[in-house]
Amino acid sequence: MKEELDAISQISQLIISDKGFEDVLRLMVNITAQVMKSNICSLMLLDEKKKVLEIKATQSVSEAYNKKPPIKLGEGVAGKVALEKKPMIIADVRNDPYYRNKEIAENEGLCSLVSLPLMVRGRIVGVLNLYTSEPRDFHEDDIKTLTTIANQAAVVIENYRLLMESEFVKEELETRKKIERAKGFLMAEYNINEEEAYRRIQRYSMNKQKSMKDVAEAVILAWEMKKKI
Structure with a gap:
């Protein structure tokens, strides 16, 4: 025993x-x-x-x-x-x-x-x-x-x-924040509404077979570089 x-x-x-x-x-x-x-x-x-x-x-x-x-x-x-x-x-x-x-x-x-x-x-x-x-x-x-x-x-x-599950939730929240930020940049750049900005991110994601998070990060990076130049 x-x-x-x-x-x-x-x-x-x-x-x-x-x-x-x-x-x-x-x-x-x-x-x-x-x-x-x-x-x-x-x-x-x-x-x-x-x-x-x-x-x-x-x-x-x-x-x-x-x-x-x-x-x-x-x-x-x-x-x-x-x-x-x-x-x-x-x-x-x-x-x-x-x-x-x-x-x-x-x-x-x-x-x-x-x-x-x-x-x-x-x-x-x-x-x-x-x-x-x-x-x-x-x-x-x-x-x-x-x-x-x-x-x-x-x-x-x-x-x-x-x-x-906790890590997944954190990842999801982080992705949503980045998509929201990227939408704001697209709306300002192209004078489009929120729905159209989201659709553009979604279409690019599907066409390029990249995640929505990756596309959002690319949009944010491009916007930040543009502002610095």
Whole structure:
């Protein structure tokens, strides 16, 4: 039990460290695999738009496993776990009707699997998978340890999502400010209204296959250079 507590403590320290998102997830699965004596441990994240789970981190060196195709929500073991938001324990994945990648399991010597949902305030964000090479009964303490790790992983994933959303919002606001400024310059230069100024920026963006932000920045730069000359 001490090993499990040490692992949870290590992961807690990772969460508050200054390491990058992917580094934290990779170290989390490494620690989990080591303490649980697992062949393969992986974290799959849910793409909410596509409704698929994709491997984001694993300590596995198996190219076949790491390149497994995404799993649709509700399909396979991981997809079922994500859809139903309940853990599943499979005694032998090679004989389980839900498991989709039996050939990889055979080649990699995978047997038992425990798969747990990663949840944030009732919302599924991914799945934690842990494989062993020999048949294994996952005891209550094992499930408690893995559930704690899954909860920690979910916090990391959610914090990263919120950070990315925050960065996206800031980028959007910055783009809007630049477009507004560029419109003002075009209106003054060509004596046109606001709607026409916006359309000119939009048309140029489409014709040149450049972002509206890039076009706005070019307009602002040209105006500033003109004023300085």
